[in-house]
Amino acid sequence: MAVILSNTLVSAGVFKMTVAFTGVVKPGQFFMLRAWDKDPLLSRPISVHDYESGQLTFLYQVVGKGTEILAKLQADDEVTIQGPYGNGFPEIIGDLCIVGGGIGTAPLYYLLRHYRDQNPIGKCRVYLGFRDIAYGIEAFASLADEVVLDVGGIITHKLSVLPGETVVTCGPELMMAAVANAVPAENTVYVSLEAHMACGIGACLGCTCETRSGNKKVCKDGPVFVREEVFNV
Amino acid sequence: MAVILSNTLVSAGVFKMTVAFTGVVKPGQFFMLRAWDKDPLLSRPISVHDYESGQLTFLYQVVGKGTEILAKLQADDEVTIQGPYGNGFPEIIGDLCIVGGGIGTAPLYYLLRHYRDQNPIGKCRVYLGFRDIAYGIEAFASLADEVVLDVGGIITHKLSVLPGETVVTCGPELMMAAVANAVPAENTVYVSLEAHMACGIGACLGCTCETRSGNKKVCKDGPVFVREEVFNV
Amino acid sequence: MSNYLETKFNDIHFKNPVIPASGTFGFGREYEAFYDLAKLGGLCSKGLTLEPKSGNTGMRLWETPAGLMNSIGLENPGIDAFIENEWPHLKEIDTVTIVNVGGKDEESYLTAIEKLNAIDAQLIELNISCPNVKAGGMAYGIKAETAGEITRKVVEISRHPIMVKLSPNGEAVADIARACEDAGAQGISLINTLQGMAIDYRKKAVVFDNLYAGLSGPAVKPIALRMAHQVCQAVKIPVMAMGGISDWKDALEFIMAGATCIQIGTINFNNPMAPLEIIAGLEAYCINEGLANIGEVRGIV
Amino acid sequence: MSNYLETKFNDIHFKNPVIPASGTFGFGREYEAFYDLAKLGGLCSKGLTLEPKSGNTGMRLWETPAGLMNSIGLENPGIDAFIENEWPHLKEIDTVTIVNVGGKDEESYLTAIEKLNAIDAQLIELNISCPNVKAGGMAYGIKAETAGEITRKVVEISRHPIMVKLSPNGEAVADIARACEDAGAQGISLINTLQGMAIDYRKKAVVFDNLYAGLSGPAVKPIALRMAHQVCQAVKIPVMAMGGISDWKDALEFIMAGATCIQIGTINFNNPMAPLEIIAGLEAYCINEGLANIGEVRGIV
Ligand SMILES: Cc1cc2nc3c(=O)[nH]c(=O)nc-3n(C[C@H](O)[C@H](O)[C@H](O)COP(=O)(O)OP(=O)(O)OC[C@H]3O[C@@H](n4cnc5c(N)ncnc54)[C@H](O)[C@@H]3O)c2cc1C
Ligand SMILES: Cc1cc2nc3c(=O)[nH]c(=O)nc-3n(C[C@H](O)[C@H](O)[C@H](O)COP(=O)(O)OP(=O)(O)OC[C@H]3O[C@@H](n4cnc5c(N)ncnc54)[C@H](O)[C@@H]3O)c2cc1C
Ligand SMILES: Cc1cc2nc3c(=O)[nH]c(=O)nc-3n(C[C@H](O)[C@H](O)[C@H](O)COP(=O)(O)O)c2cc1C
Ligand SMILES: Cc1cc2nc3c(=O)[nH]c(=O)nc-3n(C[C@H](O)[C@H](O)[C@H](O)COP(=O)(O)O)c2cc1C
Ligand code: FES
Numbered sequence A, B: 001m002a003v004i005l006s007n008t009l010v011s012a013g014v015f016k017m018t019v020a021f022t023g024v025v026k027p028g029q030f031f032m033l034r035a036w037d038k039d040p041l042l043s044r045p046i047s048v049h050d051y052e053s054g055q056l057t058f059l060y061q062v063v064g065k066g067t068e069i070l071a072k073l074q075a076d077d078e079v080t081i082q083g084p085y086g087n088g089f090p091e092i093i094g095d096l097c098i099v100g101g102g103i104g105t106a107p108l109y110y111l112l113r114h115y116r117d118q119n120p121i122g123k124c125r126v127y128l129g130f131r132d133i134a135y136g137i138e139a140f141a142s143l144a145d146e147v148v149l150d151v152g153g154i155i156t157h158k159l160s161v162l163p164g165e166t167v168v169t170c171g172p173e174l175m176m177a178a179v180a181n182a183v184p185a186e187n188t189v190y191v192s193l194e195a196h197m198a199c200g201i202g203a204c205l206g207c208t209c210e211t212r213s214g215n216k217k218v219c220k221d222g223p224v225f226v227r228e229e230v231f232n233v
Numbered sequence C, D: 001m002s003n004y005l006e007t008k009f010n011d012i013h014f015k016n017p018v019i020p021a022s023g024t025f026g027f028g029r030e031y032e033a034f035y036d037l038a039k040l041g042g043l044c045s046k047g048l049t050l051e052p053k054s055g056n057t058g059m060r061l062w063e064t065p066a067g068l069m070n071s072i073g074l075e076n077p078g079i080d081a082f083i084e085n086e087w088p089h090l091k092e093i094d095t096v097t098i099v100n101v102g103g104k105d106e107e108s109y110l111t112a113i114e115k116l117n118a119i120d121a122q123l124i125e126l127n128i129s130c131p132n133v134k135a136g137g138m139a140y141g142i143k144a145e146t147a148g149e150i151t152r153k154v155v156e157i158s159r160h161p162i163m164v165k166l167s168p169n170g171e172a173v174a175d176i177a178r179a180c181e182d183a184g185a186q187g188i189s190l191i192n193t194l195q196g197m198a199i200d201y202r203k204k205a206v207v208f209d210n211l212y213a214g215l216s217g218p219a220v221k222p223i224a225l226r227m228a229h230q231v232c233q234a235v236k237i238p239v240m241a242m243g244g245i246s247d248w249k250d251a252l253e254f255i256m257a258g259a260t261c262i263q264i265g266t267i268n269f270n271n272p273m274a275p276l277e278i279i280a281g282l283e284a285y286c287i288n289e290g291l292a293n294i295g296e297v298r299g300i301v
């Protein structure tokens, strides 16, 4: 159980929730959230959007029953969180190019902040694509060297990756596949996958994805994979 | 949907909820309450505890999932109420003797108030029995000619009904059966039954009770019955 | 009123494919306080038997997670009283009236069906699947052979089209459906309730006098949808599907699985307006998807 | 530690009758982060097959009202890898380890069982009831005859006691249980998942590549309890019951219905601490009721 410090609307249907938490949390990891008893039955996987001084932040979009309940919570309410789960993003050496789509931008902000902390002189460029309405841009802009924004278009049309950049992408699967295909083979590309999850810890085999090296569990072996593992590129 | 005006604890595990409602409501009738979507699936039957100038009051005990949810509601929240349902108590001519047990006292207060309005010179005596803790006594005392209270005992040990009194009882089934047996045959006795209900309107046949004149529906033909109909006396 | 939802079930014309299910809607009267029953595609009577039945003793309802168990035991006034007291009212409602008939043995089924020849119902739902009565009921519905036999005999003597209501508690449901089709059934409906049990641990006793009872409601939807799909694949006669439908999306899924009509049961208790909301939801779906008629997505999966 | 919950399943001693169910607990490792597995009555491995299996493609999980559908398709590393990589760890845990075995045909069952003769497991759960694989799986478990046959052959060659896990999707479950008992099974477990279907109306498509999938969780409890009761009445060998158990009250109901042990499946996903909470709840119940052992209420209804 974690105490909610704030839970506010940041854009149409998108909320930011901050809870009190103490622990070690890596960018790209996620928590299983539940603010109900047994209806719905399962917890919801939500990425870490930020973590600092005991404050853990999630950025989530309301799409169904679970996220609707989350959106109704208020400061001082409690939410059950299990985690952090998943491998998270690797430490990025060298320059970074972030490509986020929609709510897929959620985990990328913490990645960027962490990257800046570790790597104050590294270059980081950010591409952000949204279908209708953009959100969270300023936060990225305040830390990145460059932010390219696209609303309603196709982000890969604007994308040009520089030699040596490590690319990290999270967003709709089709977008990530397009990025995986567009980026030159010389650049390393990490993708963060989604899957329906029951346990979140590797026990149910419900989130399996096929990879070049056999089945992997998105919850435990992922959600972050090297592009070659999971996309045919 | 009705707007909640107040919802407060009146005794351990017992709450009083007042909602805004406009309509004709008889003592002994009930509403089907729901403050959730589909979990639990059914609405909960709750008697009218009082009704005056657009304010409808329920008195309810927390016993399970549904009443737990009700107890968490606050002023300005909404609750779905369907009703009023059921036959309600008949108009009482002459003197009245009320015998209530525990939360079974809930519908009897409105009965008493209504009786006082209609029948300012009639005599009304009230027996109230509770297992552990008594509640709501003052309200009855302010309107009744006499209140006999029993905590932890057996109310029928104290009960003595006067000739000509009409007896109305609501409480645990065993208590009502004891009252039905104890009161002389000359007095009319009305009992208010409980049954698990799905529809509350007579469509599902889930609340059927056996009576001398065949099956009756507690929700539609009741909940109020003449004692001879439903108890072997 | 547009015709997005008009539906043919054989040659029976339904304004829309949404019909309250037997036993959850009485004989309709109680719901007239909520809306005009003529807005429904049809309605289905409480299960009737030849003789009046007082139903089961003891507890009859028990809530379960997303479900409801019932042990009504076919309480009903009997066919004669139905024809005399309910039918005159029912037949005036401008919608398709389905009469649901149960029985305890072959003779009682056949006599009941014969008596119904006296009225002009549009469809009879032959209930061979009630898990809550000791004699008859589900016994006929759990084996293809017996289901086929009783269907054949009923079809022979009935002047009404017969839709057989199947049990989810028996052998492979597709086999049973085929047997009914071969025996001349003009339609299949399913599912009746799933046999379940409840124990009151506080009382250290079973909840229902009849030991087991019937489970319905959203909890059973995945099972009902699977069985509806199996039956729609197995037979050519139209299927009226039900089991846990609680909103228009559920209803649509059953139609996509191949159901011609759908019935709305337990959710009526949660929300008496459910059938109308489902009709409105399906209509809006047609408009949003640019369908001329809901039939365009029937059996699409 | 008192012995309120000590339970004998034949001559196998369980500290308590609470065992996480196959497929919901991996090989236990993941739950070691939550608690000491030695607190459990036992644990049951993910379903194993002779050869490694990569399981089903496409969507594998779908939430339903109070339930979960899964289409894992017995993804597992195969018996050899299990014996090599998982068994050495499992056998060190001070609790009863049950090995769950599936197969695609008789030969694969028998070879798997033979290989397991090499290890000292306490009990084998013979899974003839998985609805999520095309070959084998449920096929054996839905008819008494085939269930009895495969059981007989397996019992013959196994040096371990065999508990047969039954399907809720077949013929009368009591008949199947009796056939297994007659064939030499030393225990029965039930229920495996109920076959259900999901349709994604937005995509106008079925959700699962394998068409149907298995339903579990609180939604199915009433059905599971009924079947457990039927089987407990039908056989003399002990029964390990499951299906929708979500708290100690549910567990107690299954014990009152006659189950010797109970398994905890889907609810592990809702609450990883569920098994321990159930153990604590049952223990408190014994104390409050003045029972020396939970066995005093077993089969009480
Ligand atoms: C590792 C991981 C990280 C995620 N991080 C975020 C995040 O930071 N912000 C955010 O808004 N969303 C995130 N998601 C997606 C989020 O989990 C789903 O939007 C959410 O579970 C939907 O729940 P619901 O009850 O509102 O929707 P419903 O559609 O009612 O959910 C029904 C079921 O499907 C599952 N489900 C539905 N959509 C998804 C999905 N896209 N991914 C996984 N399961 C799904 C639900 O968990 C639930 O079990 C993440 C998903 C994963 C796997
Ligand atoms: C006509 C009528 C009037 C009532 N008036 C009042 C009242 O004024 N105040 C009050 O506190 N209670 C009243 N009750 C009882 C009240 O309906 C139950 O206490 C309540 O339904 C319990 O719901 P739950 O979810 O908290 O309990 P749970 O035990 O979780 O409920 C499970 C199911 O059993 C049903 N149920 C459980 N107990 C009862 C019961 N005693 N009677 C009927 N159904 C029950 C529930 O409705 C639900 O369907 C009345 C009952 C009836 C029939
Ligand atoms: C209270 C109740 C009474 C029922 N009575 C009958 C009946 O008389 N005849 C019948 O064929 N089915 C009867 N049923 C079954 C329903 O018609 C329907 O098949 C079943 O409930 C599944 O649909 P649902 O999940 O939408 O409720 C009854 C169901 C309930 C809940
Ligand atoms: C994700 C998942 C995987 C399962 N895998 C297996 C399995 O490998 N072998 C097996 O016998 N049962 C398997 N089952 C069935 C469970 O062991 C159990 O029989 C069923 O889920 C009913 O219990 P529950 O409602 O408590 O979950 C699985 C169930 C789930 C939900
Ligand atoms: S969610 Fe259970 S293994 Fe990944």
Ligand code: FES
Residues within 6 Å of the ligand: B196, B197, B198, B199, B200, B201, B202, B203, B204, B205, B206, B207, B208, B217, B218, B219, B220
């Ligand atoms: S509750 Fe449905 S008939 Fe009374």
